[in-house]
Amino acid sequence: MGCALHLILLSLCVAMIKGNTFTVNQPDRLESVEGESIEIPCTFAYPDGYKPTQINIHWRRWEFHGEFIFNTSRRYTHPEYRERIEFLGLPYKERTGTIRIKQLRRQDTTRYYCRVETTGEGNKVWQNIPGTFLTVRAWRSTTSKPKVKASTILPEQPPPSATTLTANRRKLAWILGIAVAAVIVLLVSMAIAAAVYVRKKKHLQRGKEPFPRPSPQAVYFFLRENQPSLMRFLRANDLLIAREKVAFSSRLRRTSQSL
Structure with missing residues (x-):
């Protein structure tokens, strides 16, 4: 108490x-x-x-x-x-x-x-x-965030200018012109070889001596006779370049001089 x-x-x-x-x-x-x-x-x-x-x-x-x-x-x-x-x-x-x-x-x-x-x-x-x-x-998250793999981001390239496009087109035209000229020369060579082979085969079948190898004069006359057709074909192709024309003419000149 x-x-x-x-x-x-x-x-x-x-x-x-x-x-x-x-x-x-x-x-x-x-x-x-x-x-x-x-x-x-x-x-x-x-x-x-x-x-x-x-x-x-x-x-x-x-x-x-x-x-x-x-x-x-x-x-x-x-x-x-x-x-x-x-x-x-x-x-x-x-x-x-x-x-x-x-x-x-x-x-x-x-x-x-x-x-x-x-x-x-x-x-x-x-x-x-x-x-x-x-x-x-400090605040701490209880859930872990997924790891994102870093990637290298390249800077955005500017669009090509008109000058660049023109230069690229000219370069492509040169390449295509050279390719076309090479194809034409190859086709002419194959046509000559085929003509020689056919004539040789006909002579063999007739029991004659093989057709003699064409002389430079024959090649020259063949090219001269077919030159207008070949030039018309080349002029029809817009991708032919002047360099191939000069080379083709100089080749004809050297052949005529060797005769």
């Missing part, structure tokens, strides 16, 4: 002491991850007989006399916390000055202090001494 009475008296004394002092209470430590939101609770008290006419809540960071980041009376918010601090306190009804910090960043890791200012029966200012140390950790 005596022990219970002592406990009741002790509780009443503590209640009386708390009811007649200015106090601010905050949690010692809080922790969250970047990108999330967190509430920093703040409750305060003042003597029962004290009747303030206005209550202003301030928040500091770093240290007891650190930089102000929020002020209800001036509606001030530090630029680093602009649109990220939300005031949740009810100073007149519940005697609270709680704030919520949204979109947490790693640099928000520091100690925060709640400060209460009142006006009325004498201006009063009191603040929590240890403050609340907030730790903001």
Whole structure:
């Protein structure tokens, strides 16, 4: 009975002491991850007989006399916390000055202090001494992202100009002209060889001596007689180049000189 009475008296004394002092209470430590939101609770008290006419809540960071980041009376918010601090306190009804910090960043890791200012029966200012140390950790995904193999992206090539296209067409025309000239020379040679073979075969069938090998004069006269036809065929082909014409004429000239 005596022990219970002592406990009741002790509780009443503590209640009386708390009811007649200015106090601010905050949690010692809080922790969250970047990108999330967190509430920093703040409750305060003042003597029962004290009747303030206005209550202003301030928040500091770093240290007891650190930089102000929020002020209800001036509606001030530090630029680093602009649109990220939300005031949740009810100073007149519940005697609270709680704030919520949204979109947490790693640099928000520091100690925060709640400060209460009142006006009325004498201006009063009191603040929590240890403050609340907030730790903001880096966000880590629980699901692993698939690894994307890096690829070499070549720079986009500009479209070919009109000059480049013309040069390419001329080059292609030269190549095709040389090919056509080579085919024509080959066909002429094959025609001569076929004519010689046919005449030789006819002589053999008749029991005569083999047709003698055509002389240079015969080749010359054959080419001279068929030159107009060959030239008309060459002129009909737009891809023939002047170099092959000159070579063909010089070949005829050398043959005539050898005669």
